[in-house]
Amino acid sequence: MIGYGNSMFLATHGILARTASGGGVDPDAQAFITAAAITDPTQQTAVNQLVLDLKSFGLFTLPNLVVYPMVGGTNTSTSFNLVNPALYQITWNGGVVSSNNGVQFNGVNAYGNTGFNPTTVGTGQNSFHLSFYSRTNSNGTEIEIGGQDATGAIGSLIEIRTSGTTYYRINSAGSYITHADANSLGFYISNRTASNVVNGWKNGVKLATGTTVSSGNFNGDIWIGAWNNLNGAAKYYSTKQSAAVTMGAGLTDTQAANLRTAIQTFNTTLGRQV
Amino acid sequence: MIQVGLLTEIQKDELVGQLYDDDSYFNPIQDLNDNWVISVEEMEQCVNPDYLWVKDLDLIPYEPKPTPPPFE
Numbered sequence: 001m002i003g004y005g006n007s008m009f010l011a012t013h014g015i016l017a018r019t020a021s022g023g024g025v026d027p028d029a030q031a032f033i034t035a036a037a038i039t040d041p042t043q044q045t046a047v048n049q050l051v052l053d054l055k056s057f058g059l060f061t062l063p064n065l066v067v068y069p070m071v072g073g074t075n076t077s078t079s080f081n082l083v084n085p086a087l088y089q090i091t092w093n094g095g096v097v098s099s100n101n102g103v104q105f106n107g108v109n110a111y112g113n114t115g116f117n118p119t120t121v122g123t124g125q126n127s128f129h130l131s132f133y134s135r136t137n138s139n140g141t142e143i144e145i146g147g148q149d150a151t152g153a154i155g156s157l158i159e160i161r162t163s164g165t166t167y168y169r170i171n172s173a174g175s176y177i178t179h180a181d182a183n184s185l186g187f188y189i190s191n192r193t194a195s196n197v198v199n200g201w202k203n204g205v206k207l208a209t210g211t212t213v214s215s216g217n218f219n220g221d222i223w224i225g226a227w228n229n230l231n232g233a234a235k236y237y238s239t240k241q242s243a244a245v246t247m248g249a250g251l252t253d254t255q256a257a258n259l260r261t262a263i264q265t266f267n268t269t270l271g272r273q274v
Numbered sequence: 275m276i277q278v279g280l281l282t283e284i285q286k287d288e289l290v291g292q293l294y295d296d297d298s299y300f301n302p303i304q305d306l307n308d309n310w311v312i313s314v315e316e317m318e319q320c321v322n323p324d325y326l327w328v329k330d331l332d333l334i335p336y337e338p339k340p341t342p343p344p345f346e
Contacts, residue, residue, distance in 0.1 A: 075319075076297045094301030095315025108276060108313045108336060109301040141343055159344065174344075227344070234341035 026051045028060070028083070032069075035085035036077040043071050043100075046269040051082065053262035059255060064123050065248035066116055068224070069266065070102040070133075078103050079112070088116045090224065094237075101272045102135060103225070107142065107239035111226035116247060118156075118171075119219035125171045126214050127250035129191040130222070132158050133263060135274050136240040137183045139163060143236035144188070145245060147220045147228030154216040157227060158200075160184045160240065168200035168208055170250075171217055177210035184240065185274040187260045193250035204260040206253065222247060243267050243274075278311035279331030286310040289328070294320040300328075306337035 025033075029051040038044055047069060054060040054067070060083065067082040068090065078098040079090040094109035105111065118128060132144040139161050146157030152174055159167040161184035167176040170192035177200050189201040192214060200208035220228050224245055226235040244263045251259060267273040281289070281302055289300040294316050302310050317328045 075295060079297055092298040094299075094303075095313030095319075096298055097315050097319070106276075106313050106315055108278060108338075109303045110313065110315070111301075141341065143344065157344075162343070234339075234344070236341065236344060 026055075032080060032082045032085050036072050036080040038072050038077060040072075040100075043270065046266050047071060047082070049269065050262060050266040053265060054259075057255070057258040057262060059259055059262065062251075062255070063127075063249040064121055066114070066246065068114075068245040070098070070243055070245065071100075071270065072098070073100045074098050075103075088114050090114055096225070100270070102133075102241050102243035104241040105225035105238045107140075107237050110237060111235065112224040113228075114222045114224060114247075116222045117218075117220060118222070119217045123217060123249065125217040126195045127193060128156065128170050128217075129189055129246070129248060129251050129256075130156060130158055130170070131187065131189040131244070131246040131259065131263075132160065132224070132240075133187045133242055133244040133267065134160055134184050134240045135243050135272065137185050138239050139184070140239065141236060142238040142240065143227040144238050144240060144242070145222065145224050145247075146190075147218050147222055148230060149216075149219060150230045150232075152231070154218050156190065156218050156222070158188050158190045159236070160188055166200065166202070166208075168198065169212075170198055171214045172198070172212045173215050175210075175212045177208040177212065179207040187244070187263055189251065189256050189259070191251050191256060193252065199256075201256050201260070204257045204264075206256070243270075243272050276336040277333040278305070278313055278336045279317050279328060280334050281310040281312060281331065283310060289325065292322065292325060294322055294325065294328070300325070304339070305334075306339050309334070311336065 029048040090112040095106040148155030168190035186203040
C-alpha cells in the first residue's frame with residue numbers, strides 16, 4: 001500500500017507522478033486522510049494538493065498553523081486538523097451539519113471548540129491570524145470565529161458582514177478594523193503581524209488596515225461558528241457554511257495571498273468555491 | 275421562521291454534556307422566554323440510543339434573546 005488506503009485509486013489517478021518527492025502521497029496528507037477517513041478520490045486528491053501547495057508556499061511550517069479543510073461530509077471528518085490530526089480536533093456543539101460543501105452553522109446554538117488556546121499554545125500577542133471561508137451570503141450580527149476575555153480587554157474575531165460591514169480584530173480591546181462588504185462570500189483573514197499592525201483580507205485582497213495596539217494574548221479556546229465570549233454573554237452564532245478555517249502566526253502580505261490561493265484551489269477541486 | 279425543540283428543565287439537564295452523534299454534543303440554550311430548547315439539527319441527527327426521545331420534542335418558533343451589537 002502506497003497511499004490513501006486505496007491502491008487502485010493511485011494506479012488510475014496518477015498520484016505518484018504528482019507528489020513533490022516522487023515517492024507517493026505526501027505523508028502529511030496521508031495522515032489526515034487516514035485520520036479523517038476520507039474515501040472519496042476527488043477529496044483525497046484535493047487534500048494531497050492542498051498540503052503540497054501549502055508546503056510550496058512555505059506555509060505548512062508557519063508557527064502554530066492549524067488548518068481545518070472541512071472535508072469528508074461528516075461531523076467527524078470535518079473536525080480534524082490537516083497539519084497534525086492529533087492536535088486541536090474540533091468538538092462540535094449544537095446543530096452543526098457537515099456535508100461535502102463544508103460545515104453549516106445554524107445561527108441558533110451551533111459552534112465548534114477548537115481547543116486551541118493562544119495563551120496555552122504560546123502564540124504571542126503580536127503575531128496571529130484567523131481565517132474563515134464563507135459559502136453563505138448573509139447580513140446579520142454574527143461572528144464566524146474568535147473569542148474574548150471576561151472584561152473585553154483582549155479579543156479576536158472575524159465578523160463577516162453585519163449591516164454591510166465586515167469587522168476584524170486580533171488580540172486587542174474592542175477596537176475593530178472594517179470595510180464595506182457587498183456580500184459575505186469568500187475567504188476572510190484577520191491578521192496581526194506586529195504590536196501596531198493589523199489587517200483584514202477578503203479573497204486575497206487587503207481591504208482593511210490599522211494600527212490598533214495589541215493588549216494581550218487571548219486566554220481561551222478559539223471557537224468556530226460563534227464567539228467564545230468568556231463573560232458568559234452573547235455568542236453571536238453564525239448562520240454561515242464554512243469550507244475552510246485556519247489560524248496560526250501572523251501572515252505577511254505574500255503569505256496571506258498565497259494562503260487564499262491554496263484554499264481556493266482546494267475548494268475549486270471540490271466544486272464548492274465561491 | 276426557525277423552529278426549535280422545547281425541553282423541560284429535567285430534559286435539559288439530561289442532555290448537557292451528552293453526545294447526539296459520535297463527535298457532536300447537545301447544546302441546550304434558553305430563548306427569549308427562558309424556555310430551554312435545542313435545534314432541529316440536533317433532533318434530526320441524534321443517533322445516541324439513550325436520547326432518541328429528542329426526535330419527539332414539540333417544536334416551537336425560535337425567539338432569540340436580544341443581543342447588543344459587539345461593535346460598541
